[in-house]
Amino acid sequence: METTSMPAAAASTTTSLGDSEAPLWQAIITLIMLVGMLVAMALEVAPADMIMMTTLTLFIPLGIVSVGDAVAGFANTGMLTVAVLLVVAAGVQATGATNPIRTFLERATRLKSGRTMSLPRILLIVIAPISLLSAFLNNTPVVAMMIPVLERFGQRLHIAPTKLLIPLSYASILGGTCTLIGTSTNLVVIGLAQEADPDFSMGLFDIAQVGLPVLLAGTLFMILAGPRLLPDRQGVAASLQRPKEYMTSMYVRNADEGGGSLVGKSIADAGLRQLPDLFLVQVERANSGDVINAPAPETILQAGDKLLFAGVVDSVVALGQVPGLRLAEQGSSSSLELYKLKGDDILIEAVVAPRSILVHRTVRQIGFRSRYHAAIIAVHRHGERIREKIGNITLQAGDALLMVAKADFLKQYRNQEHFALVSQVRQAINLEVLIVIAAAFGISKAMDNSGAADMLARGLLAAAKPTGTAGFYIMIYLATTLFSSAVTNNAAITIMFPVAFQAAVDANVRVDRFRHLQNSP
Template sequence: MTLEGWIVIGVIFLCLVFLVGTTISIDLVLFAGLAVVFILGIIPAEQALSGFSNEGMLTVAALYIVAAGLKETGAIHYIVKRVMGNARTVKKAQLRIMSPVMVMSAFLNNTPIVASFIPALERWSRISNIPVSKILIPLSYAAILGGTCTLIGTSTNLIINGLMIEEASIRSLGIFEPALVGIPCAIAGFIYLFIFGDKLLPVRGSSMDTFQDPREYTIEMIVAEGNTLSGKTIEDAGLRNLPGLFLIEIQRNERAIPAPGPYEKLREDDRLIFTGIVDSIIDLQQISGLKPATNQVFKLNAPRNERMMIEAVVSRSNPLTGRTIKEGNFRDRYDAVVLAVSRSGERIDQKIGDITLKSGDVLLLEAHPNFVQKYRNSSDFFLVSSIEDSSPVTYDKAWIAGLSLIAMVVLAATGILSMLQAAIVAGFLLLVTKSFQYSSALESVDWRVLIAIASALGLGSALQYTGAAEYLAVNLLEFAGDNPTMALASTYLATWLLTEMITNNAAAVLVFPIALSLSQSLGLNFIPFAMIMIVAASSSFSTPIGYQTNLMVYGPGGYRFTDFIKIGLPLNLIVATIAVSLVPYFWNF
């Protein structure tokens, strides 16, 4: 192997050391590694930048936009609510998320599934008080394991099957043939995660981490007519255990029901009075069937999905000080609606319009984002600040988002369009129907994840360009000798290690001709080797960089590099043992 190849291996090793031993972000470490390789002149610019034009990376970017549309229209919140139900423990939450995701990933591309679920699970985590770090790695692993169960589960399976037909002149695999080994691996992975997931996964990204501000608001919501909440108990409606938020009273037909119990049934037009912190009030706004008690929100000029929540502190010079919100025509004056008022921990037992404003009152507003720029330096308010991720969900266009998702999956699964083309079509449909704003689409893209993916692909390209990848693969396979089982195990090991360092597709393409040559030299049937590569190329559990769904959950889950090693390495060994044991049983050498 050339000196350049050894340098690339050394740079990748140093990147792994930094990722394991420091808290430096993964995108910075990987981009720095790529920059070193490029600056040293080891690879040309087109190789270094190949990851930034890679179809897989661009697909992830497009899927972020689709996921944002699903999130802002409320479609994915509805799906997650149905899937997660009233899970109140980590094990139940993991069980509810892994089961359907494994099944879906067997027939659909796992990347859009994970991309769609991440934002909704983050919000569900805040509501359920279950740390998101306990469920996002199981989400990614379940999607990976499910993809190994059918020929169409991942693009890697299709690539290997195509190589078998074109380069090896071997029969095509049946669509459910990988299930013979994929299902046992998926079941074993499911059991392992269910038993050890809670113990081995860290407690990070917990919903309570954001509850640092003790300021509480009193807010009123109304049970809308003709919705699914009517007739449900408070507990079944999900209003009982909202963290940092308490239902203190129900007003029904001029009658007050103080401190309602969990089994009190809701009725249409019930006025619900909550007290709590702003994070939970944002979550409250996302619950389908509830609407703000003040009808002023429906009289603002901007559509609701273009607005956001803003906190503003009333100053002494505000012209409405000493007047009620209604008398001062707050909406007309500021083009904003007061949703709630916080006054030094004091509970205000009045309807919003009847509250007399005082200097120092903190107002929770719903307004267009330009309110912040307009009144930030105004003498009317001491302080004006926007609240991130607080746009109200209207659910009016949830069906458009749902149809866009279905169209994307069908177009990609049937091969009419590539995954990237299908994702672009779905994103375009969401934007052209104004399901959400273009600015929100741009803000929804996690650029750090994209940089990490592109940099990892660039380093993988460097491994291939310098011949280091082929050198590693050949030397790993040389350990096999004349033993068929050892040859199979070596093929698995080579494919898995390269998958963790480059990408699953690149690893499969690289190992395929070497494994084919090995099988032919030993006079063995190649089908077992193809099946072992299908499993190994998707078994990226030990690092976040080997599989794009792992990278996608890395940031939102607040994970560290070592978290994947801790829970993923035992899973790698379990899957490897099952695959190497079962493949020769189903496909003879």
């Protein structure tokens, strides 16, 4: 069998993960519970964080992990770093930092002399900035930020969303393999490695020696094979049930208000005709009061025009980034910057309860803002498109209100008879992701303590014995890829890291190479 000698810096990693002898039954029970966890996650019987935390909790009474081991993941630097990156990504989205990318895409693909740019060239222009951005931000918020940008971009070039959104997903994954902070999976692996070997460290770009070639190869494949392999379908929204549609009003800013001006531009030139998941229902003229239903693209906008839009939550919120428009709730002149909420203001969705005092009364009659200290910005009514101004809408049971309110609104009205459901629409920190990551450390510890990791590692060693070290790499890569196809990446790492570590120790090969393999998309 081929072996690779370990350098002095890695000598400390030759100690086995689990020095204490554990009863065989603990290893067997651990493996059975892990299989159950994987099946439950694959079948989506419950949220991933709930399944993993339940599994971890069950290890405690069995004596496989202590309470300290179970909660240690919540103090791990990898998990905390992911939390910080989620906040940074939310800040990037809130400040409109993706606008330069949208501008770059529009300029780089601007058609000249009526010629159409080839799809391979478009894919290259799309993949390059996304992979760069995802190298320094978590994949999930990068994809979330770029989906509306690419949908609008595809509409302008008459390209099916699937031709751009699938490369978006792959580019964000491949870009994330180039730096230590590119994905939460990288940080989880490093956190596990540092727990197993306190002397281990890795620089921000050390992983690029593996990630960069993978990114280049993946980009080349998408450019060459993408035009033939990518499906040519419209968005899935067209084939599924229509998502919840809100109605909201925006006003065209006067030229002296700042923030850009759309006065004198047509609806098409202002970019308001093909907004993703958003439809311009009507235009109400400020001077004459005339109403133009389903306005034509060549309709010229005037100062003070009221534009009535219908769309999903994210699209309604995205209107706050359109230069030259301002949101005026209840028809007043006061404006709200949805992407720059101040202080403890948050975005809340509340459903009017059947026996609420709000039923059959208009928003203005209720005095909603002064009564609840909240500003309604959009209203959804199932099966009906509301055309009245928000202040004139007569509320009905089941109406969903999208509003800006103080954080204590959730606590004050969540269990009141006025609203059947009160929830925060968007949060910078995704607690589900953080709980999954924290639980991953405890489950990995359970595999170590029970001897399950050692059992699986010896099985891998036996299977890969004919091919030597190269066989170990292939086995780890394939096993991790198999798990990742069924469950989340972090859950797959939870299972495979202690196995890979123990296999590397037993075979006397460099442990850091296995860490690179586990970061594969």
